[in-house]
Amino acid sequence: MDTAAAPQVQGAWRIDAERLWSRLMALARIGATPGGGVDRQALSAEEIASWHAMIDWALSAGLEPSTDAVGNLFIALPGADRDAPPVLAGSHLDSQPGGGRFDGVYGVVAALEVLTTLAERGVRPPVDIVCVAWMNEEGSRFAPGMMGSEAFAGVRSLEAVREVRDADGVAVGDALDALHAAFPALRRRPLGFPVAAYLEAHIEQGPVLEAQQCTIGVVTGIQGKKTFDIVIDGERGHAGTLAMADRRDALEAFTRIAAALYTEIGGHDDLVKFTIGRVQVEPNAPSVVPECVTMRIDLRHPDNAVLRHLGQRLAELCDALAAPCRVGVTALVDAPSNGFDASLQQSIARAAGRIGVPHMPILSAAGHDARHMASLCPSAMIFIPCRGGVSHAEHEWAEPAHVAAGADVLLNVLLPYAAAGEGETP
Template sequence: MNADAATITHAQQGAWRIDATRLWDRLMALARIGATPGGGVDRQALSAEEIASWRTMIDWALQAGLEPSTDAAGNLFIALPGTDRDAPPVLAGSHLDSQPGGGRFDGVYGVVAALEVLTTLAQRGVRPPVDIVCVAWMNEEGSRFAPGMMGSEAFAGVRSLEAVRAVRDAQGVSVADALDALHAAFPALRRRTLGFPVKAYVEAHIEQGPLLEAQEHVIGVVTGIQGKKTFDIVIEGERGHAGTLAMVYRRDALEAFTRIAGALYAEIGGYDEAVKFTIGRLQVEPNAPSVVPERVTLRIDLRHPDNAVLSYLGERIGMLCDTFAAPCEAAVTPLVDAPSNGFDPALQQAIAQAAESIGELHMPILSAAGHDARHMAPLCPSAMIFIPCRDGVSHAEHEWAEPEHVAAGANVLLRVLLPYAGAGEGAAP
């Protein structure tokens, strides 16, 4: 049948479900691309593995009669065509890249859930008023190329495409070269304008925390995302012989690091219960057992839901480094400055109502982790749907989500997007 948008009744909507088996099988199929021995996934941004995942996603899209495309920032779009192809589309998705020892659900769940919704609508012959588009944002994780969320930042105009393309990974490969290789792998793929207008955005994701599981709720209605700042710090000392250089004359960069780290953990990490402070990367040079270290490079991740506190603590990081670096010198380079944001109240209500309609308990929840939805929120009404992950574990090989929760989140996404497909009464604005 051809379900004209205006004829989709509430009774019809209530009976609609995504194909839970197909959704799960596709998640497991993508988990085999970049699979690790411990059961996780290593699928780095713009890698051969991500190119393979694109190929799989595009094959599934074409089988369903959907239209794949990309943009200059390496974002993948899969569209269910609407009657007005020039109107701003509705987007739903997340990302396909993973941490080096990541799990099977982080990011990829939101992309496959969105594809499943579009496939379900296409199979029922729905032609929405505007395009409904599944999106996989480029380099959300930031593990190969730093910082993360490059695709959504470039799309939203937060970071220029030139700045994104200039970044290099640890092996010296530039985003420019990796992006060009990605596009070369799909020469026939239509190219969209970077940063086109969007009507609304919804992202489904595992919680990456323990709250839903602890409260025995299946659906999290995400109220917003806590703010985040990241910094690169380079401590410069002087190389010396470990056996001949007296302690009093040393400019030991690692010793300076221990003082700085102690002060940062005490003041920043201990500021209040809401703060999240992490030194997540450390490099010592020359990293030789009989040489006084001349340089230490570290990466700091700072998060807090209160933007005023986040700004204050961010300023204190530089001050503490200056205070405790001597006789060495410390240079602090800000990388990410993403304030806390809230999500659209009407979409939050729609998510809650969708959860109730399929009999699932829901609760409001603040996202402690960052997501691409952060950059979409200033552009259009945006929201996120969380489902539980076992023990709150993510960014680990044993990350896990139950199949019934995976299906429930996708069914909620379906019901949130149905009004945009032209449900008549109660249709989206």
């Protein structure tokens, strides 16, 4: 970790920290929960309201809002060459049902603040610099997550995205149509246009930066992730009359499978992250032998070879332990580990030094839209600490000074692209 508080270098630019914080708190009121958190689901009325706020702020700064077929929001500082690939910076506006005020939305508002600062200084960059809010990063309403960046990167087709339904049976396609109908005058961009570079600022969602008393994390990459739906089918029976030996109890099979998965997969090494995050039992009645159990598994590891092995072993264990029930294993997400652009990482470290804050390299344990952008263009992430490493919770918190510092770093990394201020082109 670079712990030396480097002196401020003449020429380092700063964003308006008070305006940035005020806008973050304004968006936190959209979908606010009683416990001080946020429930702003993808393509919901609350997300539409957050779009209205973002677009109003953009227009007041002379910036240009637009969208695309999958519901990504773009806000551009126009450049001299409007046809050249732009530079993108952003994250997402949707939240978990009991999420916090900073996850995702910080990266979007920080990017908007950078563009506003550049516009106020009369900067006209060589190419467009664009703030982006990706659609449905969280995947809490529509699964899986990162739909906007996946469709943009060509990982998932628009048609496949539109067919997904939420727990109430609402299709993404219908929710997208409602979103676009709320903004009939918004210009429509082509899906998946070329991009020169991508940057994403985010809270760490872990305890490392806080423990190291470090303000900026220079993210080296994102660990790999696999998710699975596992369905165990048994047979319904009367709890009072069906002998134990004659039962095909799906919940009993689940307990065997779950115990083995926690032991062998979850205990593979110190780097693995294994979670059974959702379990549904049918018919879920007190006097009925369960006939079906569905569970959702989240499996992560930074080593792609280990991740592949564990994913294969997971399926083998399910098959071996399900009898006398049947089991089906469906892979939902297969996202290998990725690294971020070395030159951009160096630019982030230099920018942190310019504004005088400590920085360190860090691997992202959580997934982000930057994962998909890294396959399209030079990409990188900037982390700031969050209190206690807590995220996806109502008491998620980031200090105002750290919020401002991350945006200052983002601004100074983007300055060479804007042909403003001092610095080397990344």
